Amino acid sequence: MTLLALSFTLVFVFxxxxxxxxxxxxxxxxIAISCIRAAVQLLAIGYVLHYVFETDHIGFIVAIIGVMIAVASWNAAKRGKGMSGVFWRIALTIASMEAFMMLFLLGLGLIEPTPQYIIPLSGMTIGNAMVVAGLFTTSVRRELASSRGEIETLLAxxxxxxxALQGALKRAVKFSLIPTIDSLKTVGLVQLPGMMTGMIIAGADPVEAVRYQILILFSHAASAAMTSMLLSMLYPKLLMTRDLRVRQLPED
Structure with missing residues (x-):
């Protein structure tokens, strides 16, 4: 694709x-700032990955994944305004999901231990966990506000x-997993996922592309569910005061 052809996509932005x-x-x-940031960030990471793929050094891979986790945690933690310690809980959860998924995929030989596989799949895993963490945190805040009376009655x-928090956390988990579950229900009928589409455009056999996409879908669905469930176990102390009262959180 030429730069001239790529520039025509700005028409959609305008x-x-x-x-x-x-x-x-x-x-x-x-919209303008977001599009500029996206273009600059993608171009920058393109050059960085080009260098990393050539050097194939484990230190660069770990550094890139670490930056991904930090940025994803910071972005998701912005949903937890007034919740002290939310960043570290989200960071721990996302890092745990990333470590689990990579150990699983590499341990079973499902992917090759090269930057070309590890970094893109890590990015998808971390991004997926970030979205779930953000949705869960948003839902928890809303549930805390709407269910305050119910929670305090149970405590009394x-x-x-x-x-006391079980009902609110359960509803938050369900809410955070709605996009993941809906995506699984409609994949192949409503949308063709990015990895599968990219492989097909690159000339790969469609059946082989589908196999890789199923691997990604199932692993991401599992990591999304585990992210939400792990956060539901880490959040209770953020939601209650030391004298067992529901914490008053600032409005968004």
Missing amino acids: ITMFVSYWKKLDLERS LGASTGQ
């Missing part, structure tokens, strides 16, 4: 910005913190 201006949505600046009746 149309979106025009509609935002026309409807007075005030999204033009956000002698329930433990875990028992």
Whole structure:
């Protein structure tokens, strides 16, 4: 693809910005900044990966994955305004999911131990866990506000913190997994996932591309569920005060 052909895609951005201006949505600046950031970040990582793939040094791979985890944790933690310690809980969860998935895929020989496989798959795993963590944190905040009376009543009746928060955390887990479950239900019928599409465009056999995509889908579905469930075990102390009262969190 030439740079001229790529530049034509800016038409979609300009149309979106025009509609935002026309409807007075005030999204033009956000759209422009987001698109510029995305282009710069992708071009930068393209050059970085080109160098890493050539050197094939384990230190560079670990550094890139570490940066991915830190940025993903920071982005998801922004949803937890007023929840002290939320960043480290999310970082620990995402790092655990990344380590588990890589050990599983490499241990069973499902992927080759090269940067070309490890870094892209790590990015997908970490990004998926970031989305789930953000949705879970958002849902927890809403559940805490709407279920405060229910939680405090259960505590007054002698329930433990875990028992009192169980309903709210259970609903938050379900909410955070809605995109993952809906995606599994409609894949192949509504959407063709990016990895499969990329392999087909690159000339790979469609059946082989589907096999890799199934591997990614199943592993990401498992990591998403485990991310949400692990956070539900790490969050209770963030939601209650030391004297067992529901913490008052600031509004978004």
